[in-house]
Amino acid sequence: MPSSDVPDPAELLRQHGLQVTAQRIAVIRAVSAYPHGTVDDVAEAVHDDIGSISRQAVYDSVGMLAEKGLIRRIQPAGSPARYEDRVGDNHHHLICRTCDQMVDVDCAVGYTPCLTAADDFGYEIDEAEVIYWGRCPECMAADTQPVVQ
Amino acid sequence: MPSSDVPDPAELLRQHGLQVTAQRIAVIRAVSAYPHGTVDDVAEAVHDDIGSISRQAVYDSVGMLAEKGLIRRIQPAGSPARYEDRVGDNHHHLICRTCDQMVDVDCAVGYTPCLTAADDFGYEIDEAEVIYWGRCPECMAADTQPVVQ
DNA sequence: ACAAATATTGGAATAAGTCCAGAATTGATG
DNA sequence: CATCAATTCTGGACTTATTCCAATATTTGT
Numbered sequence: 001m002p003s004s005d006v007p008d009p010a011e012l013l014r015q016h017g018l019q020v021t022a023q024r025i026a027v028i029r030a031v032s033a034y035p036h037g038t039v040d041d042v043a044e045a046v047h048d049d050i051g052s053i054s055r056q057a058v059y060d061s062v063g064m065l066a067e068k069g070l071i072r073r074i075q076p077a078g079s080p081a082r083y084e085d086r087v088g089d090n091h092h093h094l095i096c097r098t099c100d101q102m103v104d105v106d107c108a109v110g111y112t113p114c115l116t117a118a119d120d121f122g123y124e125i126d127e128a129e130v131i132y133w134g135r136c137p138e139c140m141a142a143d144t145q146p147v148v149q
Numbered sequence: 150m151p152s153s154d155v156p157d158p159a160e161l162l163r164q165h166g167l168q169v170t171a172q173r174i175a176v177i178r179a180v181s182a183y184p185h186g187t188v189d190d191v192a193e194a195v196h197d198d199i200g201s202i203s204r205q206a207v208y209d210s211v212g213m214l215a216e217k218g219l220i221r222r223i224q225p226a227g228s229p230a231r232y233e234d235r236v237g238d239n240h241h242h243l244i245c246r247t248c249d250q251m252v253d254v255d256c257a258v259g260y261t262p263c264l265t266a267a268d269d270f271g272y273e274i275d276e277a278e279v280i281y282w283g284r285c286p287e288c289m290a291a292d293t294q295p296v297v298q
Numbered sequence: 299a300c301a302a303a304t305a306t307t308g309g310a311a312t313a314a315g316t317c318c319a320g321a322a323t324t325g326a327t328g
Numbered sequence: 329c330a331t332c333a334a335t336t337c338t339g340g341a342c343t344t345a346t347t348c349c350a351a352t353a354t355t356t357g358t
Binding site: 205 | 334335339
């Protein structure tokens with residue numbers, strides 16, 4: 001992707017009424033570089049990028065960015081919150097139960113909600129979150145290796 | 150449901166090779182009485198039932214019961230782990246983003262996985278977890294009340 | 299340059315879950 | 329019924345993830 005296609009983080013922040021700070025720019029870059037990263041992953045990447053950042057600032061930044069729709073917050077069962085910059089296509093995730101590896105899976109519909117509940121109980125449903133669980137090829141291969149007696 | 154239809158917790162435990170203890174029986178009863186309860190909810194219910202139980206014993210019990218398929222562990226984004234005794238029908242959940250109220254939604258298929266990923270990446274998929282997010286009727290009504298200036 | 303508003307810092311605190319040694323209980327066995 | 333091994337429970341300590349908070353720093357508009 002040509003660098004001209006990568007939106008300027010500072011511009012993104014301004015467009016959404018957010019103050020531009022070095023920390024926020026670094027957080028955006030970190031989330032882009034490491035999809036599905038945790039706050040710790042992001043903090044580490046930011047540390048490598050601009051030298052240092054408080055955990056509070058990471059929490060504040062990802063929270064604000066997610067609220068504005070600039071990044072997406074996901075949190076599969078048993079996981080801390082994770083962040084990705086692939087937004088707007090309602091893609092799903094496929095996660096290995098053994099090694100926790102996660103891959104993106106396109107949504108057949110492409111927007112929310114992509115499923116209809118059998119009964120909506122009068123709720124105004126805005127999203128059908130889908131997570132596919134299973135085992136990745138590597139863990140399947142490792143699991144079925146013959147046991148040496 | 151006639152009480153004869155309610156499986157005896159002790160018998161359930163024995164059938165699954167688990168030792169029968171007062172704590173485990175009380176945990177099973179608590180999860181049945183309070184679907185979608187957290188460990189704290191269960192501990193409180195058990196406390197009312199048999200007087201006392203350690204948090205560790207609650208964690209151990211629900212963990213073991215879930216492993217054996219006697220109860221189900223769910224953990225929507227932003228929530229601690231929750232437990233329910235409605236197992237085997239792959240039902241989904243509908244959660245209010247405002248008040249966190251959760252209701253069960255029947256699965257159109259009734260067994261896992263109930264959806265097919267656009268690309269399975271060679272994974273062996275055993276479940277498509279679906280969570281519907283939105284706002285419940287009460288929160289919708291409260292939100293659209295005219296603002297008195 | 300200045301000042302208000304916002305953001306960051308660096309801790310303290312809370313919530314959720316795990317680890318652990320010792321005590322208690324369960325259930326098989328004789 | 330007594331005994332004992334295995335398992336479970338207890339009551340803390342500990343870890344991870346996230347939030348709270350006062351003081352300080354930075355951004356941005358004037």
